Amino acid sequence: MVEMVSRPYERAFEKHALANPDVLCISADLTSSCEIDKFRDNYPDQFLSMGMAEQNMMSFCGGLGLAGYRPFVHTFGVFTYRRPYDQLMASIAYPRRKVRIMGFLPGITTPGGMTHQAIEDISVMRSMPNMTILETGDATEVESICEAADSIDGPVYCRVLRGSMPRLFDTPIVVGQMRELSLGSDVLIVTAGITTEEALRATKALETSGVSVRHLHLNTIKPFNAGAILDHINSVKGGVITLENHVTEGGIGSLVAEIMADNGVGKKLKRLGLNDTYAHGGSRAYLMRYYGLDALALTQGVEGLLGQKLDITEQDLAEARVDAVHSLAKAEGL
Amino acid sequence: MKNEKSTEDVALGIRRRVFEHAIRNNGGYLSQACSAAEQLAWLYNEELNLGEPTLPMIPKLFEGVPHADNPNYHTGAGYNGPFLPEFDRLFIAPAHYALVAYATLIETGRMAAEGLEMFNKDGSSVEMIGAEHSPGMEVHNGTLGIGLSTAAGLAWARKKRGEKGRVWVYMSDGEVQEGQTWEAIQCCAHHRIDNVKAIMDVNKQQCDGAMDSVMEVGDIKTKMENFGAIVVEVDAHNLNDMREAAKTKHDGKPLIILAHSNPFHSMPILEERFPRLHYVRFKSEEERARMNLSIADALGVDPIDYAH
Numbered sequence: 001m002v003e004m005v006s007r008p009y010e011r012a013f014e015k016h017a018l019a020n021p022d023v024l025c026i027s028a029d030l031t032s033s034c035e036i037d038k039f040r041d042n043y044p045d046q047f048l049s050m051g052m053a054e055q056n057m058m059s060f061c062g063g064l065g066l067a068g069y070r071p072f073v074h075t076f077g078v079f080t081y082r083r084p085y086d087q088l089m090a091s092i093a094y095p096r097r098k099v100r101i102m103g104f105l106p107g108i109t110t111p112g113g114m115t116h117q118a119i120e121d122i123s124v125m126r127s128m129p130n131m132t133i134l135e136t137g138d139a140t141e142v143e144s145i146c147e148a149a150d151s152i153d154g155p156v157y158c159r160v161l162r163g164s165m166p167r168l169f170d171t172p173i174v175v176g177q178m179r180e181l182s183l184g185s186d187v188l189i190v191t192a193g194i195t196t197e198e199a200l201r202a203t204k205a206l207e208t209s210g211v212s213v214r215h216l217h218l219n220t221i222k223p224f225n226a227g228a229i230l231d232h233i234n235s236v237k238g239g240v241i242t243l244e245n246h247v248t249e250g251g252i253g254s255l256v257a258e259i260m261a262d263n264g265v266g267k268k269l270k271r272l273g274l275n276d277t278y279a280h281g282g283s284r285a286y287l288m289r290y291y292g293l294d295a296l297a298l299t300q301g302v303e304g305l306l307g308q309k310l311d312i313t314e315q316d317l318a319e320a321r322v323d324a325v326h327s328l329a330k331a332e333g334l
Numbered sequence: 335m336k337n338e339k340s341t342e343d344v345a346l347g348i349r350r351r352v353f354e355h356a357i358r359n360n361g362g363y364l365s366q367a368c369s370a371a372e373q374l375a376w377l378y379n380e381e382l383n384l385g386e387p388t389l390p391m392i393p394k395l396f397e398g399v400p401h402a403d404n405p406n407y408h409t410g411a412g413y414n415g416p417f418l419p420e421f422d423r424l425f426i427a428p429a430h431y432a433l434v435a436y437a438t439l440i441e442t443g444r445m446a447a448e449g450l451e452m453f454n455k456d457g458s459s460v461e462m463i464g465a466e467h468s469p470g471m472e473v474h475n476g477t478l479g480i481g482l483s484t485a486a487g488l489a490w491a492r493k494k495r496g497e498k499g500r501v502w503v504y505m506s507d508g509e510v511q512e513g514q515t516w517e518a519i520q521c522c523a524h525h526r527i528d529n530v531k532a533i534m535d536v537n538k539q540q541c542d543g544a545m546d547s548v549m550e551v552g553d554i555k556t557k558m559e560n561f562g563a564i565v566v567e568v569d570a571h572n573l574n575d576m577r578e579a580a581k582t583k584h585d586g587k588p589l590i591i592l593a594h595s596n597p598f599h600s601m602p603i604l605e606e607r608f609p610r611l612h613y614v615r616f617k618s619e620e621e622r623a624r625m626n627l628s629i630a631d632a633l634g635v636d637p638i639d640y641a642h
Contacts, residue, residue: 048490048525056483056517063487067495089513090474091484095409095466098401130400153402241582 001196002166005139009102009162010035013072016146017046023150024064024071026050028057028169034074034104054079058087058099065097070150074147076110077103077118077159081125093130096154100146106135106159106193107245107274108291113281118265119274123250125157126222133221134175135159137168141219144172148219151175153236158191166197173219178228184212187302188236190229192218192252194284195243195293201317202295206302218252226259233260239268239305243298248273270305272297335506337379338443344375347441349600350635352433355450357626357638359378361615363433364629365604368565369570369595370431374504376576377533382502383422383548391446393469396459400466410459413444413474419497423488425473427481428506428535430465430612432464432471433506439470460527479512481505482532486522486588489530503532508540509609510551517559523562526586533591535570543609555592563590570595 013036019021025047026172031037040047050057054075061071074078080101081088092099098100102116110116134153136142149156152175169179181196182203191199196217203213214236216229233240233256240260251332253271260269274291288294299312339347348371356362378384389412397406415421426435430641433453439445454462464471475481481503489501501581509515522530542548551557555565564584566574570593579591597611598604603625607614616622622640630637 050521051517051524051642053514053517053521055479056486056515056521059480059483059514060487060490060518060521063489064491066473066484067491068486069491086477087480088482090477090480094400094474096402191362 004164005167006164007162008142008165008185009145009160010038010137012143012146014039015185016150017043017072020070020150021046022068024048024069025072026057026061026073027077028052028073028079030075030104034102038073039049053190055087056086058084059091061099061238062091062095062097063319065099066095070086070098070100072100072102072146074102074104076105076116077121078105078116078126080157081121085124089128092155093128096130098153099155100149101157102160103139104160104162106134106161108279108287109161109194109245109284109294111283112156112279114278115280118280119247120250121157121159122221122246122252123254123271126250126255130154131222132156133233134173135221136161137193137219137220139165139167139215140169140171148173149176155253160238168197170198175226175293176220179217181215181217182213183235184214185236185306187214187238188232188240189215189302190218190242190252190256191215191241191244192221193245195245198288198293198295199243199298202298202302203301204311205295205316206310208316210289211302211306211310221255223250224255226263229256229259230263231268232266233265239270241270241298241305242272242299243293243301244273245293246273248275268305270301280285339379339441341372341375341379344438344441345371346436346633347525347536348375348434349438350633351437351450353601353629353633354613354638355433355453355623358640360622361613363430364601364614365539365597365611366431367434367437368599368601368604369597370434370535370550371433372601373533373535373576373593373595374434374575375441376436376573377424377502378442378444380577381500381580382414382424383420385418385421387414388412388416389443389469391449393445393449393452393459395457396467397522407467409466409472410469413469414472415441418499419492419495419570420499420552421500423472423499424470424476424502424504425475425481425485426464426471427475427509428478428504429471429474429476429502431506433465435470436460436558445469462483478509479514481509482518482530483514483521483592484520484528485532486527489527490525493527493529498579500529500531503530505532505534507534507536507538507551507554509534510554510557519558519561519563522588523586527588528586530588531580531591532588533576533593535595537544537597539597539609539611541612545611547609558590563588565592566592567592569593571599600604601629603632603634605606
């Protein structure tokens, strides 16, 4: 049974910020939604409300960074790059300010629909020079995200999970180091964020059906060391499949595709994710099923990749976890 | 730095250098020199508390953009002196005023005159639109509206650290069309950031022409006051006006000086080009020759010999 952890970011940020006086807590009117409301109440001297004004917030943080502060920006991921893209580029990314952008609700992890779903953030941030990208996939990674982000000499964008989440790993994020979750020889599965839990469920069923799975979990998406993943690609017979909480263009599927193309790897690659589409509002489980981001989609993808029917059913994918739209942690779901 | 020239002389020198540059290069930001010369001259020659320049008088060539693997990267802030707690910082928000800003650095002894010859040349750091690495620049402001926000962040940080140095912003009135400007003012007021001071060149011009034909912005003063700034209106060509305005108390609020300027002040012939004043490129040799004689006469200097 997977351990479920409630609001790990809240504790992680407080611990990190108190140990680092130059860390500032920046909020854009989503303070409790980003689990920093207790921090606001308890440590007002280290907290700055920026209101719903993301363009000013980004340039303001550039100014804080110029003075040597390390602001942690807290808002939904989508609000950190869509509206204030130019400010993010000119005031933070270009001059390599140590601004730590904590983007909550990555991909379809919100019932908020298109306006709240950061489905192309990795693609945007990957193309931004000087930007580092980290992504959290479980409670342990959320617990270590502040320290990991703050170790970067430059700006960082983090896809952060919130509320209740499973603990899948027992070691913190080591920037630049992917997690090797299984080392089989038939197919390589590459996941990040919430799709890793899906892949763990799929892996069990696939192994039962006789497919030897090699599974990698990425928490550092940029910069990326191609060498390590090439070794894994070369270790499987049947090809590579990626599953991401993001559009397939520009995300980890593209990342793997680029590495394969750059290195002349002639293996099959199947990229699963949002396929040139926006999503709509709904529970995470519903959206993951509807858009083909869950364990079943992955096993079906592997079938296609290997060209064989495995007849894995939903019942085979045991321990499915279903989140309610209205969680106890946040009544509005936003 | 010790003022060797009067501020009036610095302002004339700025216009003279920009005029020379524009005639020689068949175009330039002439109108910006007309409207801004006294403002920048007054800032650098009187109001700003800056240390001695820390960068070479002749600017370095472009040494690359900020990158983890580029140890040579530098900003142009050193021309405004060292970043020390007691000294002021200046952000020039409309980066296309760079030519005027560079001329100011030369007139106040912070950059060699040769620096202007590097303007907009390939491989030079003296860029046409001032970049971070350009003399006198510290942050990117090429897109309008960014400057005041960045200044607010720096100012908040300096206040928290107990630093005496203020953060000045040189702004242009077109920036009030950008929503970020209003975000920045309300942010300063909310957080009582009162070590920010801005002077805005209200010349009522923008790239497409006269502001009231492109996007009417209404009463800037009232709007800014409603968003939480202390605002003083001055004649941009009257130094005493600016001196007095800068003394205005603004506890807990940013101070913004609206400097109403004439975009052809000291070069009346430019009025012929109204409302296309953003970048004056001469339409013919005849116009170039005529403007050369007229502007030289208005400034009280010799016409430029640009034949060779």
